[in-house]
Amino acid sequence: MALLQYFKKIIPLTICILCNRENLIAQDLLYLYGSGSSPNLTIQSGANVYVGGGFVANSGAYGMQLDGNLYLGNTNGAITANWTDNMASTSILITSTGTVYLQSNNGQSVSGPTRFYDLYLNNSSANTSGIQMQSNLEVRNQLTFNDGLLCANSYSMLLSSNSASAVVIGASNTSTYSNSWIYASYSGGELDREVTANGTYDFPVGSSSAPQLFQAITSSTYSGITRLSASWESNISGGTSPISLTECGTSYNQLASGGEWHLRPANNGTYGSGTLSSGTLSLGAWNLSTFTGLVDNKFALLQRSNGNSLISGWQVPTPGCTSLASINTVGRTVTGNEAKRNNLTTYSDATSQWAIGMSLYVLPIELLSLAGYNQDEVNVLNWTTESEYNSDYFDVERSEDGVNFSSIGRVNASGFSTTAQNYSLTDFHPWQRMNYYRLKMFDQDNSYKYSNVILIMLSTVRPDEIVTVVGPNPVINEINMEFHSQQHESIAIDLTDELGRILSTQTNEIPAGASFFTLNVSHLPVAVYFLHIRHLEQNTSELFKIVKVD
DSSP, X not given: OOBOOOOSOBOSSOEEEOOTTOEEEESSOEEEOOOOSSOSXXXXXXXXXXXXXXXXEXXXXXXXXXXXXXXXXXXXXXXXXXXXXXXXXXXXXXXXXXXXXXXXXXXXXXXXXXXXXXXXXXXXXXXXXOEEEOSOEEEEEEEEEEEEEEEOTTOEEEEOOOOGGGEEEOTTSOTTOSSEEEEXXXXXXXXXXXXXXXXXXXXXXXXXXXXXXEEEEEOTTOBSXXXXXXXXXXXXXXXXXOOXXXXXXXXXXXXXXXXXXXXXXXXXXXXXXXXXXXXXXEEEEEOGGGSOSXXXXXXXXXXXXXXXXXXXXXXXXXXXXXXXXXXTSTBTXXXXXXXXXXXESOOSGGXXXXXXXXXXXXXXXXXXXXXXXXXXXXXXXXXXXEEEESEEXXXXXXXXXSSSOEXXXXXXXXXXXXSOEEEEEEESSOOSSEEXXXXXXXXXXXXXXXXXXXXXXXXXXXXXXXXXXXXXXXXXXXXXXXXXXXXXXXXEEEEEOTTOOEEXXXXXXXXXXXXXXXXXXXXXXXXXXXXXXXXXXXXXXXXXXXXXXX
């Protein structure tokens, strides 16, 4: 192995490193100096040059033909190995096809108008200083994120190749860039990429402490935007609530507070230029661990225009809920680690801010089921929650007439859960005829909601009696009706408004045992309605006041 102690000056005489079997090591500084009509240094393909110190190109230098590999820094040493390009244009000649490796366990800086062909980031991720950009940089072919943080500061890193593979994940990194990414803070740095049709383009941006990968996927007919510029903002300007947006039956009332992405069209380097003129664009936002409170199938990417700092500016993107991934698939689940929008049909600077909207439940618990049964002299209640957010406890209430309820016990809730939780309570002193039960479900801020009502009948109920349970109330979409009868009966069901006008009517047969019917009221406006249930054989009727809400 040949040892090159240091390059102090490389004068106009061309130095050519030819041998592809030797590693040349400069312990201190590689310094390009002088002018001329040929490269100051040529590193041919297959040759490796290791420089333990830094690289400096004098303003009068001609430049370097780099077709091999130039390693700057030492992962085992303590020398700061900076890249300083003082030339008016790039110190790496445009005909070069080689790679510069930035590797150190100390901070490094890169300055000057360098146009790298391939750039490989291998600065120890344990070093929070990372690699500091001190000017705008360009990579013409591939930028590899292997290890460490690239800090854009107030500058832009441009990938001028429109190949989707222009950004590469090194062996030490992961698919979500957990070991290496670019700290590109909005208004303080960007990662710019040339794009074309039919590609998946990674934008591994993030904060100084965590990556927030953003992906843009173009369709085969995509056109109108040739460059996209990505950055990350840890704070959402304008705040996170309240918002009020709905799609596919899911309401979003708050933005997840982890932060927001900016993905601006930037054709020809002019930010804000470019509009999607054909095809579609899909977006994926990664690393959901940054965001708290997300619940499966109840979060999605929302958009607003660049520069808009109003909470009211957030909107559901076009084409709305059809752009969402399917329920319980990656893009809608927390464990999938991605929020995704598919096949967006419009895109411009007017849609370039992206954050995650979510359902932060005003009602603390989403109840999956409530059931009960009689066992000798006691009644046993069982219930299951699908999800909980800041839940506190359940107050179990009982009624003899289905109207007047009182508490018979309290059960602590889980607090926060995105998986099913099971609970139970035994009523040791039930009424001797009929027992109606419901749950009063409390949040940690003392807000609450009620469950549906269930009925447990004891054997003392008369054979000819029909017991009716109606719920939920208030109602959003459907009224559920439950009938318990000892014999066959006929009933008529009328729904009226407050003026007594009949809005719907139906007649049903009630067999012996339990029967269940539903009445869809989702199309009705918010108001008070009345449900009239007439028992035709017994010539009796029941009246229920129903409150319709959003």
